[in-house]
Amino acid sequence: MIGLVAAPVSAANVRSSASPLLKVGPRAIPTDAASPDYSLFTCQVYNESPGATCYDPYQMRHAYNIDTLINAGFDGRRRTIVIVDAFSDPFLVGDLNFFNTFYGLPSLNGLGGPPNSSLGTFTQVAPDGLGPFDSGWASEITLDVEWAHAIAPGANITLVLAKSNADADILSATKYAVDHNLGDVISQSFGENESCMDPNTLALQHQVFADATRKNITLFASSGDDGATQLNCDGTAFVKAASSPASDPLVTAVGGTELHAARYCLPTHPPCSTTPPPGTYEGEIAWNEPDFGATGGGFSVLYDEPSYQQGTIHGGKQRGVPDVSYNAAVLHGVLVRIFGGWSLFGGTSAGSPQWAAIQAIADQKASYDLGFINKAAYHIGQAQKHYSASFFDVTSGNNSFFGVQGFNAGSGWDAVTGLGSPRADGLVDYLIQLVSPGDGSSAIAGSEPHGHGKPPKPGHAKPH
Numbered sequence: 001m002i003g004l005v006a007a008p009v010s011a012a013n014v015r016s017s018a019s020p021l022l023k024v025g026p027r028a029i030p031t032d033a034a035s036p037d038y039s040l041f042t043c044q045v046y047n048e049s050p051g052a053t054c055y056d057p058y059q060m061r062h063a064y065n066i067d068t069l070i071n072a073g074f075d076g077r078r079r080t081i082v083i084v085d086a087f088s089d090p091f092l093v094g095d096l097n098f099f100n101t102f103y104g105l106p107s108l109n110g111l112g113g114p115p116n117s118s119l120g121t122f123t124q125v126a127p128d129g130l131g132p133f134d135s136g137w138a139s140e141i142t143l144d145v146e147w148a149h150a151i152a153p154g155a156n157i158t159l160v161l162a163k164s165n166a167d168a169d170i171l172s173a174t175k176y177a178v179d180h181n182l183g184d185v186i187s188q189s190f191g192e193n194e195s196c197m198d199p200n201t202l203a204l205q206h207q208v209f210a211d212a213t214r215k216n217i218t219l220f221a222s223s224g225d226d227g228a229t230q231l232n233c234d235g236t237a238f239v240k241a242a243s244s245p246a247s248d249p250l251v252t253a254v255g256g257t258e259l260h261a262a263r264y265c266l267p268t269h270p271p272c273s274t275t276p277p278p279g280t281y282e283g284e285i286a287w288n289e290p291d292f293g294a295t296g297g298g299f300s301v302l303y304d305e306p307s308y309q310q311g312t313i314h315g316g317k318q319r320g321v322p323d324v325s326y327n328a329a330v331l332h333g334v335l336v337r338i339f340g341g342w343s344l345f346g347g348t349s350a351g352s353p354q355w356a357a358i359q360a361i362a363d364q365k366a367s368y369d370l371g372f373i374n375k376a377a378y379h380i381g382q383a384q385k386h387y388s389a390s391f392f393d394v395t396s397g398n399n400s401f402f403g404v405q406g407f408n409a410g411s412g413w414d415a416v417t418g419l420g421s422p423r424a425d426g427l428v429d430y431l432i433q434l435v436s437p438g439d440g441s442s443a444i445a446g447s448e449p450h451g452h453g454k455p456p457k458p459g460h461a462k463p464h
Contacts, residue, residue, distance in 0.1 A: 046263045048273040053332045057150035061263040062279030068425040076152030076360035082183035085164040087131040089138035099146045099337040106317040127176040131438045132164040135447040140463040144353040151357035158182045167201050167459040178212045184369045187356035189219040189349035190461040193230035193244035197459045209250040213440040216371030218359050221246040222348035222464035223255045223322040224296020227401025238402040241301045249306040249447045253321040254351040256287035256295035256328025286397025286409045297415040302449040308375040312413045322418040326351030338433040348464045362428040372440035381419045389426035
């Protein structure tokens with residue numbers, strides 16, 4: 001997870017395994033022009049703030065055709081999004097309430113207001129005890145919760161907090177969510193070099209994911225913010241590697257793009273009278289900002305190529321990531337209310353909770369939990385008519401980073417942006433049509449990780 005924090009201060013870029021890749025940059029500055037419904041920021045308005053673009057919930061919904069579903073009454077209601085994070089954020093409820101009020105989003109039961117049967121419910125669970133405040137993880141928590149709600153405003157949200165970001169603690173929190181059937185879809189906006197997980201912990205994690213898949217729980221995870229690289233296990237250098245948990249074949253791995261969508265055109269800021277509605281999709285490239293990060297992607301050394309990827313990843317023999325993508329650019333970032341101010345956020349952390357929200361909408365429209373979706377998604381990718389109606393194919397850019405040669409984006413699936421970003425209205429309909437009850441069981445068969453050497457020290461997940 002990467003963000004531009006609103007406060008005009010400077011800070012070091014922390015790259016330890018326990019900290020997010022957080023950047024401090026320009027504040028989100030309110031524009032002096034009036035909007036009919038709510039205040040805007042200069043980065044949203046044509047002819048202002050040329051150095052950065054930012055998006056609000058309505059722009060993001062329109063860019064990816066999510067508003068078509070919401071306008072038809074499909075907003076995720078009666079479905080629950082589980083967000084797994086670590087540590088704690090005592091400022092979350094205040095920031096989330098402000099975010100909802102500012103954008104006219106429905107509140108959630110559990111945020112201090114009177115109970116309302118027409119609203120979803122927000123719940124926080126700390127199964128092993130609440131960990132201390134950590135600013136990086138608190139930023140992650142805020143991004144995840146606000147933007148899952150922004151995309152699926154009718155869904156319940158259950159935030160499950162691990163007591164720390166140690167692999168064993170995060171696995172314990174995830175297992176609790178699965179064992180107790182806390183939701184229909186799980187979002188994981190964190191990761192680490194897959195080879196740095198203890199083999200026993202990795203095997204247990206895969207078993208938890210298999211249990212979730214058998215229960216028709218859909219799993220999402222961010223693919224990483226360091227391009228085709230990850231830190232090695234002692235944290236001294238970046239090496240070519242895939243990120244766990246995204247590399248597990250039972251997970252839908254979410255990579256990053258740089259979305260170009262229309263800004264707001266205001267009469268007081270001409271000339272822009274011929275521009276399309278705010279958020280109108282104008283194009284995408286692979287996310288690769290040298291000063292911030294690049295989309296994670298590559299090939300696992302622990303998992304073989306799953307059957308659903310065969311014939312798609314161009315002769316590869318290992319699990320390829322990501323499967324799909326979403327906007328992750330910092331200078332084309334989403335607006336987040338954080339610690340009492342407004343910030344631009346990017347990173348593949350932004351994509352996992354928003355894909356989870358789209359999945360909640362899909363489950364609502366289907367009237368049942370679709371569960372494992374990867375097989376159906378790749379089937380869509382191999383049928384041109386289905387593919388063009390379901391995904392924006394991102395064909396430009398690469399994920400070379402830190403001097404390590406990565407991969408190039410291209411037509412169809414690639415190890416940079418996967419199948420692409422969602423055209424949500426078409427995608428939801430095709431997923432409902434193509435997901436079969438046995439897809440999860442067939443994916444579980446033969447999907448176990450290979451053994452590997454024990455890393456030099458216990459692993460810690462890092463927000464993406």
